[in-house]
Amino acid sequence: MNRDAPDGWPRGGEWNWLWEAYAVGLAVATIVAVVLLDHRFPGNVVGAAIALSAMAAVVLAFGRRVTRSPDRGWRAVAFVTMVVGLWILAMLASPVSVAAVIATYPVVFSTLPLRTALVVTTIVNLIPLGILLLTHGIEAPNLTMAVAITLIGVVAAPVVGTVITRSMKQRRQLALLVAELAATRAESARLSREAGTAAERERLAREIHDTLAQGFTSIVMLAQAIEPELESDTAAAKRHVELIGATARENLAEARAMVAELTPSPLEEPLPAAIARQCDRLAAETDAAMTVRIDGDLPAQSMSSDVVLLRAAQEAFANIRKHARADAVTVELTPTGTGVRLAVTDNGIGFNGHPEGFGLRGMRARVAQVGGTMTLATAEGGGTRLTVEVPS
Template sequence: MTEEREDDHAWHVDRAWGTYFTGSTAVIAVIAVMTGDGWRGWVTAALLGGVVVWYLLLGRRLLRPQEFHGSPRTIPFLAGLVALMVPALVLTPTATFAMFSVSPLVFMTGGAWLGTATAAALLFGPILFRLVSGSLPWKAAAPELLIFLVILFFSLWFARWFERVIVQSHERADLIAALRTSREESTRLSEEAGALAERERLARELHDTLAQGLTSIIALSQAVESELDTDPDLARRHLALMRETATENLAEARAIVAARQPVQLENETLEAALSRLTERFGRESGVTARLSVNGDPVFLPGAHQVCLLRTAQEALANVRRHARAGRVGVTLGFAPESVELSVTDDGRGFTPLPDSRGHGLPGMRARAEALGGRVHVASAPGTGTTVRLLLPLDPEPGDPAAPAAPDSACERRAVP
């Protein structure tokens, strides 16, 4: 798009300059015929017409490409221009008005140095011819020559200054083009980074909700298969849990699509949601599970509540899949400047690795780090496992995040 705009601008400039140059030169040629002395006027008009043709044949092509500006490739055009203009200036004084259009063309194609040299030829050529032919005495030519020298020096200074302006303008245009390209690249990378972050967020949400729910349904269905003949009542309770889990996962899927907070936190407190989560885990797995709430509860931002709930879900899911535990304790602790969640089991344990594979622990750590917190896993073979999440709080006086009076749901210290 930038190149198209530059080409369109160059085309308009070329068209405007060509109209001015050919039009003004043609008018001066007509005036030369009307005011000239017989054949001199007609010859002058023919020479000016040759200047126009010479410009159309060669000059236009030299104006547009910047690499031709001031290069030796412009010398033939400038020499032809001098060969046509000097005789016209000698024959008819009226042709001098053509210098108003020829002089800019000389500097536009030849640059400062070649342009000044060409202008010198156009200024001094006619007067030297008159001096040599004897039609102009040296004393009368001296003031004119001095004026021409002043004009040439001024023209050279002005052309050099103007060239610097043009160079700076092109450099500025290159910088603007580079900035525009950099901005477009930055926008593209930002969009890609945003899309990647959104994919990672969705992956964590799906792993912490739907994947865990489906795992629970599979485990319950396997239990039902073995209980249908031996314990129909227990099989029916497990079927009810399967239906409840499937219903909640469907609601979670709709919440993810609508970008809402977890279903468990929409109509109940974080403590109640953790209590229900712990109790359901115990019913599904047959493991004794208890929730404890310590400290003076505070109002937590939505992001903190989601992080705590998802971390508890993932930690309990890992206990179900790997720990073979008999007891699990979930503890939510409030401090003036932080909130802590720990999930402890008495299972077989494992040796934590610095770089965990999968989505569970990396997902928990990513959630915690996004809020300035951290996740620590303490475990060893045969000693059980403790997953501890610590999130900092920074309440200000009068801020909604300041400690609030505990309600009846938060006053309990042990919830079965």
């Protein structure tokens, strides 16, 4: 991952009020020094104060705008030239103004490339000594002090400039990291929303398949059975009409519970009672002989585990209705060492290969979500045996 500034990123984009306060504060401090030291280093106090004040004003007016502009070019050169030029004017007015040289360092290093800035600051540091030599020659007073100050500036400027540049680069990298983190968090949130949407769709698909779709299938089968019974067996037809009404009411309750995101309606009663009721419905709809063995000492389970067992029973009964052609079904709900086992066995035609319809895939997914196991095998003597175990 590239941590350098991208194209178009302002190299001085980290210029802030601290640099402005630094430059303006030094200009003000230098004005005070010019006034206080005029008796020792006489000069034009008013001229120096005006030039230093103008330098501070230029920094405040253009510093942030120039250093944050992605396309600087001549603007950067003009800005640096104005600041350095005003400092030179102040120094020509009063030699004490040389103290403001360090105010030019952040201006130069935040505006120009590092190599160019190093050259410019070196020249700036040599200017006071050059002016002294041009005006007074080698016999100039305080020449030794001027040489010492110049050497200090020549050595200090690259160090200060490098620190400024590195600080700006680190701030730039930090800004990039923050931007990347924000983008990553936004992408993570988007993916999380998509995953949540997909999971909710899958959950609703399983709920609809395991409840509403199976209820409608029962209604269709019962309706088909009624037609030949209307003339030959009125009692059976009436019983099937009642089953259609009961199934429709249960489907309506399921739909309302799903819409309201409530507990599935069959589990408004204990799991054994819900399983027994499903067994009664299957017997009434198919006339199959039902054998139900429900242990009376089942361990306490979570609601999610109870839902898995109930949905597994509903799916098994739906397959028996549609495919098995069974006339005998055995349902067992018993405790295990670690949870509860549901076993549904029929004596129907069995299955060939590895059936993997939507219902079975959904059942496997439900069982896996609660850490359970599911097996589908051929029963002894033919038919199918479905076994689901869930932890308590």
